[in-house]
Amino acid sequence: MTNSESTSAASQGVGQRWSSRWLFILAAAGSAVGLGNIWKFPYIAGENGGGVFVAIYLGCVAAVGIPIMISEVLLGRQGRSSPIHTMRSLSQRAGASGRWTALGWLGVVTGFLILSYYGVIAGWTLHYVWLSMSGAFAGADGASVGATFDAFLADPWALVFYQTLFMALTIWIVGRGVTRGIEAAIRWFMPLLFLLLLVLFIYSLNSGGFAQGWAFMFDLKWDAVSSDTVLIAMGQAFFTLSLGMGTMMAYGAYVPEDANLGTTVVSIAALDTFIAIAAGLVIFPIVFANGLEVGQGPGLTFVTLPLAFSQMPFGEVFGGIFFLLISFAAITSAISLTEPALSYLVEEYNAKRQRVALSLGVICWLLGLGTVFSFNIWSDMMIVGDLNFFGFLDYLSQNIMLPLGGMLIAFFAMWLLPKELMYKQLGITNPAVGWAWRILAGVVAPVGVLVVFVSTLWPVLASLLGL
Ligand code: PFF
Secondary structure (H helix, E strand, O other), X not given: OOXXXXXXXXXXXXXXXXXXXXXXXXXXXXXXXXXXXXXXXXXXXXXXXXXXXXXXXXXXHHHHHHHHHHHHHHHHHHHOOOHXXXXXXXXXXXXXXXXXXXXXXXXXXXHHHHHHHHHHHHHHHHHHHHHHHOOOOOOOOHHHHHHHHHXXXXXXXXXXXXXXXXXXXXXXXXXXXXXXXXXXXXXXXXXXXXXXXXXXXHHHHOOOOHHHHHHHHHOOOHHHOOHHHHHHHHHHHHHXXXXXXXXXHHHHOOOOOOOOHHHHHHHHHHHHHHHHXXXXXXXXXXXXXOOOOOOOOOHHHHHHHHHHHHOXXXXXXXXXXXXXXXXXXXXXXXXXXXXXXXXXXXXXXXXXXXXXXXXXXXXHHHHHHHHHHHXXXXXXXXXXXOEEHHHHHHHHHHHHHHHHHHHHHHHHHHHHOOHHHHHHHHOXXXXXXXXXXXXXXXXXXXXXXXXXXXXXXXXXXXXXXXX
């Protein structure tokens, strides 16, 4: 390859490498840290009793999340291409059925579905940056903050406007390529995200509700646990770690050869968990300090928090900082949601990254209109049971497609990929360590997911079959 050819291939993403192991950690953490950590985690923890949920969630991250993430990244680095091509070449190499390529396709489809609604919700956070900073909530009461949110959701044009803004930004960044687009965004957004979180953390420490917030997160009240708690915690672990759809495989394809995958993945999971916990420790104390309730569901971020900020000194500034923080977190995740499909199309058709990014963005945007309408004109149109379009996509992607993908990825990496390749990728030389690893990643993790998978699906199947 001549110099100019390799530069142009590099700008397309083909054959690219992260500039360093550290940048991969930041990029993967950027993918993992998103709406799942700052919007979803606190409200799910709030609805499920706090401490015990947090403990179970941490257990899921350690026992299932980390082994599956290692499996995904190692397949990516071994295949060195998009998830679809990686699964195709590795299944050939393993002498396994070519049907495993479908796992790559499953990831592409899941990414589309998630990004379509992710772009809509992330758009809300952009709107709330503006609302908070412009002082729209200053001195407002609970009813008017609630009414502002309801009025926003009822207006499809407003939702589409912010969805479009967010999607355009995402597509512009990914179209620029791995180094000039993704890395450049990560280099800015991740340090800023940490800084904003730190500022808010200090604010929350002084809010007067910190002890109560801390106790809510870490006191183990076992009576709040039900079998559902485990399912929800596991689904959350998948979503928040960006597992099961080939994102980590796609990012893994660019990991330098000499990076130690075990320590790298543990750092990513630790960063993601740290940020979810920190978000809880920012949100709960502020909510408690204002005598509000934490179990408010999805409205925790968009109603309860703006209300809390409206009652605090400098609430506009800190409210604005908070929503800016979620927007940054959301964009680095949205970027990663496009990578499995984008890398495939670029490789397969030798197409221009910008052009592919634009087409993918337009399709996702169109699909996202279904989510926009789910909050207004289609809110009562149910697709299955009591799930409207958005509810259905959310359920299907998080509870079915991600666990299914994650389980199959771990199974393939552990039992079908030649053992030497896996050991080489992980730098395992001691057979005892190899066995311990295979039991954890090849048995505990997939079986754990299977149990969750079946118990999530069974009631749905049973009701559909009339059992
Ligand atoms: N991990 C992201 C979050 O917590 O918001 C969401 C996500 C990104 C899920 C990328 C899946 C994915 F592949």
